[in-house]
Amino acid sequence: MKTVLTGDRPSGNLHIGHYVGSLKKRVDMQNSGQYEIFVMIADLQALTDKADRFQKSPDAVFEVMLDYLAVGLDPRKVNFVLQSGIPAIFELPMYYANLVTQARLERNPTVKSEISDKKFGRSVPVGFVFYPISQAADITAFGAHLVPVGNDQMPMIEQAREIAADFNRIYGETLVMPDGLLSEDKRSQRLIGTDGGAKMGKSLGNCIYIKDSAAELRTKVMSMYTDPTHIHATDPGKVEGNVVFAYLDVFCDDTHFAKFFPEYKNLDELKSHYRRGGLGDVKIKNFLYAVLDEFLAPMRSRRAEYQKNKATVMAFLAKGTAAGVKKTNEVLARVRKAIGITS
Ligand code: TRP
Numbered sequence: 001m002k003t004v005l006t007g008d009r010p011s012g013n014l015h016i017g018h019y020v021g022s023l024k025k026r027v028d029m030q031n032s033g034q035y036e037i038f039v040m041i042a043d044l045q046a047l048t049d050k051a052d053r054f055q056k057s058p059d060a061v062f063e064v065m066l067d068y069l070a071v072g073l074d075p076r077k078v079n080f081v082l083q084s085g086i087p088a089i090f091e092l093p094m095y096y097a098n099l100v101t102q103a104r105l106e107r108n109p110t111v112k113s114e115i116s117d118k119k120f121g122r123s124v125p126v127g128f129v130f131y132p133i134s135q136a137a138d139i140t141a142f143g144a145h146l147v148p149v150g151n152d153q154m155p156m157i158e159q160a161r162e163i164a165a166d167f168n169r170i171y172g173e174t175l176v177m178p179d180g181l182l183s184e185d186k187r188s189q190r191l192i193g194t195d196g197g198a199k200m201g202k203s204l205g206n207c208i209y210i211k212d213s214a215a216e217l218r219t220k221v222m223s224m225y226t227d228p229t230h231i232h233a234t235d236p237g238k239v240e241g242n243v244v245f246a247y248l249d250v251f252c253d254d255t256h257f258a259k260f261f262p263e264y265k266n267l268d269e270l271k272s273h274y275r276r277g278g279l280g281d282v283k284i285k286n287f288l289y290a291v292l293d294e295f296l297a298p299m300r301s302r303r304a305e306y307q308k309n310k311a312t313v314m315a316f317l318a319k320g321t322a323a324g325v326k327k328t329n330e331v332l333a334r335v336r337k338a339i340g341i342t343s
Contacts, residue, residue: 003176004029005144007040007083010060011050014067015207016292017191017200020250021150023071025183029148030077037078038142038324039068041317044083045135048128049118065313067210070303079320083138086321088328092137093130095339099166100159105129110155136160140167140175141328148181151190152199171338175331191250196225196243208292210299217296221289226281233280239271244284252291260290 006026008014014023029035041064065080073080083089105111111132115124132155139147139160147157157180164175190199193206200207208220224244230237239245254266264270270287273279306313336342 001034001036002145003143004035004037004146004148005040005139005142005178006038006148007042007045007138008064009042009046010064011046012060012202013063013209013211014071015200015202015209016296017207018150019071019210020191021183022148023068023073025148025181026078027072030074033077035146038081038144038320038327039073039078040081040083040138040324041065042083042135042138044089045131045138048125048131048134049114051125051127061317062310062313065317066303066306069306069313069316070210070299072299072302075316075320079323080317081321081324082317086141086324086328088141088325088332089134089137091332092141092335093133095335096133096136096163096167097130099163099170100133102129104159104162105132108132108155108159110152132156132159133163136163139178140164141331142324143176143327143331144178145176146181147178148183151182154180154182167335167338171335174334174338192243192246194220194224194243196241210296211303212296213300214293214297217293218289221285221292222282224285224288226284230274230281234277236277237274237279237281239274244281244288245271245274247288248284248291251295252288256287256291256294259294261287 004026006022008018026037026039030037041061043061046060061082068080069075106129111129115121115128120128135156136159139157140163147153147160149157157178160178164177167175168177192198193200193204194208195204195206197204197206208217212220221244224247226242226244227238229235248267248270252267257264257266257270261270264273270279270284274284
């Protein structure tokens with residue numbers, strides 16, 4: 001059975017971009033029954049760019065757990081693990097760091113763009129530049145064959161593969177070579193923001209969260225950017241670059257039309273009417289709202305149930321973490337032996 005590892009930093013609630021980019025894949029994999037799955041809350045990684053603010057959000061881990069459970073991840077089918085509870089992840093980077101050059105770390109495209117986004121310059125914490133090594137430890141400690149991620153994480157997988165290959169070459173075949181797994185649908189690998197920005201991002205204020213209430217969802221959909229030249233309903237409108245259509249492309253299917261918008265058979269018909277002119281933004285927004293609300297409503301209610309049971313939720317995490325400790329300690333023992341550490 002193949003082992004799967006994925007993770008998220010507990011740095012805010014998960015949004016529908018996470019869902020289409022990665023969470024949906026995890027749920028599908030879980031339901032296929034073909035994998036041993038570990039889903040990690042990367043609380044140590046969250047320290048790498050905010051050492052001082054970390055303690056200020058004591059519920060961050062609980063919040064991510066609630067989002068996981070809301071989207072349908074099932075504690076009977078996956079192991080939820082807390083990164084800081086896995087000792088092997090503290091030790092492996094000490095070995096891996098010797099296999100990676102400074103230049104290679106600085107070339108990592110994800111790290112590079114994050115350093116520039118966060119305006120770190122030369123004051124970048126060593127721990128931040130180091131995090132691809134730590135993430136390689138996350139992945140290899142679990143012997144993960146597959147790592148479902150969004151495409152911004154592919155450079156991390158690439159770096160983990162290099163580390164695994166170098167380790168195996170130097171010390172003998174020890175680590176499993178991981179593969180990244182992108183969502184098959186190109187459109188949904190990266191969902192644009194509600195503002196039309198290239199990326200839905202927690203720090204960008206352009207997200208629809210899994211936990212958003214119906215009222216919050218409505219406000220966000222109604223204020224979406226459409227086509228600035230489509231001023232009157234009678235004007236011809238552009239579908240390309242139009243946020244409402246970008247989301248409809250990802251989230252709606254023909255059954256939604258039958259249910260919420262029977263004037264049209266499918267998205268192609270709706271798009272051609274919009275292009276022709278005579279279709280107002282409020283109508284397409286109302287439709288998108290109905291589609292997204294139907295998608296989020298069951299998640300919202302599952303979340304609300306679990307929210308009342310914090311002890312139960314945290315017990316899921318403790319149980320998964322214990323399974324993770326067992327698994328990773330086996331890998332760690334093999335790593336120590338391969339290097340020749342006998343203590
Ligand atoms: N870097 C990932 C993110 O920011 C989180 C993460 C940490 C991760 N460790 C991982 C993802 C291991 C996949 C596998 O979202």
